[in-house]
Amino acid sequence: MGTKPRVSPKKCQDHTVTFLPFDVKVVIPSNTNLLDALRKTTLPIHASCGGKGTCGDCVVQIIKGTCHSKASASLPQKILQQGYVLACQVNVEDNLTVKLPEFEELSIKSSIDSHFLETNREILSGSSDIDPPIKKLVLTLPSSTLEDNYSDFKMLEFEIKKRLNINTLDCEYSVLKNLAHSIRENERKVSVILLNIEGTWTVIEVRPYSSKHGIYGVACDIGTTTVALHLVDLKNGKIVSSASSINQQIKCGEDIISRISYAQKTERLQELHDLIILTINNLLDKAYQSARISPPDVYYLSVAGNTTMVHLFLKLDPRYIRESPYVPTVNRAPVILSRDLGLKMNTEGRVHCAPSVGSYVGGDILAGLLCSPIVKQSQKVSMFIDIGTNGELVLGNKDWLMSCACSAGPAFEGGGIRCGMPAMSGAIEAIRLDERGKIDYKVIDSGKPKGLCGSGLIDLLAELFIHGYVDRSGKFNKKKIKDKLIETDLGEGFVIEKGSMSFWGRDLVITENDIANLIRTKGAVFSACSLLLKNAGLTFDQVDSFYIAGGFGQNLAIENAIRIGMLPDLERDKFQYLGNTSLIGAYLILLSERNKDLVNALERMMTYLELNTEPGYFNEYTGALFLPHTERELFPSVERLVNLK
């Protein structure tokens, strides 16, 4: 008898690194640098110091697996203990699960509810009875006899028609499959789920009656950067849980145009589609878990998003949105089966997307208009301004509506700004400088700051300008704030908070580059407002109200938005910040068929102004690239203040 050979697997070992929340996996040889592993993915992580361990940009959290961070890591001890490391300082020697903390769940404030009530009482007035597209009936069916041996479905149909007082009733094939048993299991007592599509009711489910069986719907805003949803009890319209996160498509491009470019190849359209479905399914999971609800009880998803996001959600090629004459495949998509999209809902669930006006004014805007009184007013004229990664504007009243879009860029959602971040836990949402340059700020959920969200950035820019720390063109007044500037790899930067006081242990800094980005964004918004009004033959002071929507954060300081020249210098009480109107609009559509009809009517009545082909656009835009504007007389109150200082 011989001896068995001893197999010694001393081969070059590979490790798998999984990056959350995207669930992106890479397989790399042992001892690869974690930042290099990250670079193999398309995840939007940059290390501005080039991997020297100094900038702190590549901070990640180790969720699973063992690793040793090099001693040179510049993270505070307390943060290290929580599993945070700088990716550039880690060599991978194990399978790792790594979380990219910048992309962790964004919180939707419950204050949306109060916002909602505040701004929508008028819309909802007279409709304390909600009227969702899904209804549940509990019926006890009469027994058949030899004389009246109606089919099971005829018995059901008769009772439903009687209860709803309707003449026509459709039925899904799936209902029939188990109907005989569903009727007989609990002594002919059944729960019936009915779907209303344009006035026609369809039976989509019959179950043996059980008191545990609820009916829920979901309102979802698909933003280019963030996705947010509410899980809603359709019995009473109550929001039972909410969830939001980054749109996982972000790794394929930060704005609409780059997503469309990315989708040019068929497989990549599939990839973008899969990523948004994954994002939504993850959010549904979270919402279900937190409300202890199971997917089969969820029958309807009301979606609002811009035209490109809705195209990617429905897997429609968005290519022609970008090519002249800029046509989408569809503005008003039919109601779709949720199973056709692979969504975690009841298999007979339905999906409705708010209609769009065209390629650049989407369902997010039309849904959002439901949240403002603009479409109720008759003589007054109002303006609705939604600033996300793209900016969209609507002008008019209940008799006429005119809209346009501008490429605002993601600056106010934290994109392209070194210290920027979405309006989530740890973001500075408000900031103030005193005369001596001392900085006071407010952090979402308090604690050490991680970065600045839109409202914080607007505050910061306004304060820097008003105090003369930056000039009208956005350059630092070095004499005045010499001691506040430090050298960075992208030039001088103004220190908002020192590393020792910040969450990540690195300085929170804004550079002239960042300021230029912010100015381009605010300039795009203001010049679009201006052109839209000109095209309507109106001036700013003829506008009665301005409704501002977007993901700036909870407390957009209107005063500061005027000071930087984003909004016009008018009486402050003309402005109202509405929050995430796309999400609230999707919620309103979910609650009531009348709201759905209203949105469809808005789609038909709205005209669209293409800014790119407007002759005056370039002049308007370049004029707005100053603080507050080249034409100082447009901002008298700001000028008074600046001259006062």
Added chain:
Amino acid sequence: MGTKPRVSPKKCQDHTVTFLPFDVKVVIPSNTNLLDALRKTTLPIHASCGGKGTCGDCVVQIIKGTCHSKASASLPQKILQQGYVLACQVNVEDNLTVKLPEFEELSIKSSIDSHFLETNREILSGSSDIDPPIKKLVLTLPSSTLEDNYSDFKMLEFEIKKRLNINTLDCEYSVLKNLAHSIRENERKVSVILLNIEGTWTVIEVRPYSSKHGIYGVACDIGTTTVALHLVDLKNGKIVSSASSINQQIKCGEDIISRISYAQKTERLQELHDLIILTINNLLDKAYQSARISPPDVYYLSVAGNTTMVHLFLKLDPRYIRESPYVPTVNRAPVILSRDLGLKMNTEGRVHCAPSVGSYVGGDILAGLLCSPIVKQSQKVSMFIDIGTNGELVLGNKDWLMSCACSAGPAFEGGGIRCGMPAMSGAIEAIRLDERGKIDYKVIDSGKPKGLCGSGLIDLLAELFIHGYVDRSGKFNKKKIKDKLIETDLGEGFVIEKGSMSFWGRDLVITENDIANLIRTKGAVFSACSLLLKNAGLTFDQVDSFYIAGGFGQNLAIENAIRIGMLPDLERDKFQYLGNTSLIGAYLILLSERNKDLVNALERMMTYLELNTEPGYFNEYTGALFLPHTERELFPSVERLVNLK
């Protein structure tokens, strides 16, 4: 270095035997008898001699694999050469593919067309324009401009509405998915497929225009024993090919009741469902091949079948059809996606099932009524009699309709009769005896006879009775035909043809047992006619016309059907044999939405009489179990003839 061990696989070997056309597989040890292998399946093959090689019942054809038939096989040499063997005489020593020749494809005679034209000119009159639920439009869409940059779908919608002169248009989600490319691939020229459901048109497909792209529909009769279909060009209503076969469910039970029993377990309902889908898909394949058409060009399937067959086709539990108070799940199923049933058609294809009146009067009858003038007549009263495995009767006119059903049994389709077979190639379809007992017969497609189909059996029984070879109770008059009788394992039998002259080389024989079966069937039909009339307060001579439908074969001899007492003894010109009305009815529904509406109206107006609970039923039935009837005065012309002989 050692020597490799020689692996010698001398284990007990298994063989796989595949039985066609059912594609049923069994794995058996080498040397198993082929008849025993057959018995392991549920295929309806019996060997009345018990496997001695004498009865010839177990004849099969070897399609693939080698086998040696024992020398004792009683098949003619010529038949043996064609690969036919007696299963009981073969021991399996190879993997075999075996065809059960009794179940090979049934032929539908092209004469159905002339039948159809003859009987339906009235129904179709004034409708030379067909009006199918599927329409194709060829459109060239205008180009979008910057000023009118309508979405692709809006452009399409506008053109369709203009062309069809309609206000509402629905759209399937799948259409949108490739719309942008379909429009642009062939310079904005597209083929559009539209579906009409209850007056609302839905776009179900848009392709770049190609002249090769046709639109086809299928009419299908799902019988308990046989399934038949026509492939129809929906541009002109022309039947381009036809196919028919045994219903593969037959291995799970020969009649409706045994199928329902079989389906009691869930997996078996699935099995029955799969078998009918397989049967239809095989027929579709044949029809497509013969017409050189591909599945994506086929958009609609119009089905007619009895209530149980439709339930199994739709995978609905048929259990309560059989249990008092005999309720089906549904009478009028919604139009269903063909992909939900796994049918080989366009993935957006639709399936319509003719509605049923109740558990025992199905869509086959309602569709069949379209083929008779009964529903057009106002004062006259007619009777429609459809005899398949079940018998269904309808009495009335365009103002009122009354129906009932009886368990006729499959005798007239060849079931339960030793020499019986469906009306396919090789069946004796007409037979005559002369005074000296000499037999003259006609074989479908000529050649040596394989057995007798329904019309042949009716002829045979009538001739035997009229010539006094069998008495009124169906017993042989042994004195008169002593020389024609031989001994069989089931008692004495009358020889129709000797083995040397028959296709299978075995005697074609009818026994008293077979005759009793035939008498039960004809008795059930006559007593049902009789009771239905009594319930309507009418007598036989008040009925103006009798329309006979069923799978007897092409030439049912009305005279002989009266002589055996199946049909009443009235003027012969009152009777008309219509053929397979279920299939023609499905075809008429496919051709025209008006026919669909008419069938739906028939469903609503028809009342159903439950014979089982009728007090007089048993008496009526037992009275009819004689030739022609216990009450001789009911059949005066038959009595005159009998007395004459």
